[in-house]
Amino acid sequence: MAPLAERIRPKSLSEFFGQSHIIGKGKVLTKIIESGNIPNMVFFGPPGTGKTTLANIIAERSGKRFYKLNATNASIKDIKDVIEDTKTLMGSKGILLYLDEIQNFDKRRQQSLLEFIENGTITLIASTADNPYFCIYKAILSRSLVFEFKPLKKEEVISGIQRAVKLLKEQTAGLVCDDDAILHISDLSGGDLRRAINTLEAAYSTCQDNHITKEWAAECLKVGVLNYDRNGDSHYDALSYFQKCIRGSDPDASILALAILVKGGDLLSICRRLLVIASEDIGLAAPQGITIVKSCVDAALQLGFPEAGIPLAHAVLYLATAPKSNSAVSAIYSALGDLDTKDIGELPAHLRDGHYAGAKHLGRMQDYKYPHDYPNNYVEQQYLPDNFKGNTYYKAGKNKMEQAAYEYWQKIKGR
Incomplete structure (x- = not known):
């Protein structure tokens, strides 16, 4: 049997969850899909936000032959096989190629698509969790519309879970899923509906007496939910957020930003950014700041995690509450x-x-x-x-x- 997330995957725009900034009545992507004139597109955003689902819906409505490749393991030969179908009746209406995780295609493999994108033989929908402006060949980007997919809102995740529970109840008489279990799963999903559904499925397949409780859902959720990739776009977003909170003199937001970075485990990046902030944003307004921060950073590097978080918090709170000056960097x-x-x-x-x-x-x-x-x-x-x-x-x-x-x-x- 297919995974639960696959079985409840929406088949139409009316069933689609989330992305209300681009999908919905009067929204740009909805109008594009309804027009039937599908351009090349790039979907980027975190996992479980509907990129693959929407590509499937678009393919169904377009009438084009649909191919899906994952750039993690696809080769130029796979692309050539797709292109060969454009020469047959099977590809008479054209081909829609969904290329997942396009960031894993090097420039040469991305370039192999370009000729067929330009002449309209292939309509490309590429998806990535990374910033496309850093990882996608510029010639492809210039020929594509770029849409950002955002983490789902809590109420959208709840709706998705409730739909999955309804399906499970149809196949299992007497199944009970407590409301607080649904809320707990949605709270810890990180806006990733697929993760929420996978957690629900794990809880369903292992619960006692066909009863999914909050406590059992929590047992199935004992992994981190933070969307943080030390080598990806979210890493630099978190560092930028960190510095802007300190620059803005908000100690609470600054500590939260530090906690995000600590969870990510990249001690060196935190230390380097703190040293920069001490001169760039505090500077001569509190010239002793660089000395204090250097001492805290040295202590953190000697301690390592988890204790390193304490001197780092010392440095962050000092900088966030210190007077500010950007005269040195200017x-x-x-x-x-x-x-x-x-x-x-x-x-x-x-x-x-x-x-x-x-x-x-x-x-x-x-x-x-x-x-x-x-x-x-x-x-x-x-x-x-x-x-x-x-x-x-x-x-x-x-x-x-x-x-x-x-x-x-x-x-x-x-x-």
């Missing part, structure tokens, strides 16, 4: 930008190295004024090259530390 990026667009010319001769024979003859370090020989260890002289004279890169942040330094130097420099 200054360096501004200077780097100028170097990309302007000729720096010669460095000022009086600031160049003069500690060698002949330096005086070349005019090196002549007329250099040693600041420590002057009051307040400061004397005015030209530091920027002639081509950059008058440029300003550092702008003091609106915080106590930088404003105090700014006022001090304004006074010393007599401005």
Whole structure:
């Protein structure tokens, strides 16, 4: 017997769960499907969100011959076999090829599809859990519409589970599935309906007295539900979320973001990002921050997980509640930008190295004024090259530390 998830797979748009941002009355993908004019498409999003189901529905409505390949184990020969069918009556209306996990196709295999996509022999629907803009050949992307599939909402997962329970009750008289069991499975599904249905099926096949309780559902759900791939798009999304929460001075969201990363187990990425944040987002507003964070990071690296989470939390809460300044990152990026667009010319001769024979003859370090020989260890002289004279890169942040330094130097420099 086919798995339960396969048996309840929707056969029409009216039965389809989720993706209400693209599927439904008046939505773009629904209109495309109803028109019958199916373009090449890329579906991307996490597992269990309906990508394969929707491809099946589209194939049924299109009247095209439907082929499904998984890029994990498909070869160029498999593609050629599909293409051969376009030359027969079997492929007279054209072929719709559903290529699952296209990120596993290298550029050469993706390119082998291009000619047939361009001439319309093959209509391609590719799916991936990775960001397509990173993993799909640009020529294919430019010829395709890209649709993002999002994790299902809780109520959508519940509806899917209830439909599966109804089917199970039809085949097993007296089956009882408690409402709190359904709620528990939906809560821990991570928006993945297939995972929820597989959990329900496991609970059904192993429960006592045909009674699925919350407690037994929980026994069947003792694995993590976090959608986190250390080598995938979600990894960088989580790191971005982490930094933006700290930058936004929200300690609660920052700790939650840290917890997501800790669950992912990538200690090195957490440590590197914290060190960046200490200078990029806190910087001179709390200049001791980099030292505190470095100490916490060193402790975390020595401890390893699970204890590493404690000094990491110390660093995160310090940074999230610290005053903020981006003056350091703004200054360096501004200077780097100028170097990309302007000729720096010669460095000022009086600031160049003069500690060698002949330096005086070349005019090196002549007329250099040693600041420590002057009051307040400061004397005015030209530091920027002639081509950059008058440029300003550092702008003091609106915080106590930088404003105090700014006022001090304004006074010393007599401005």
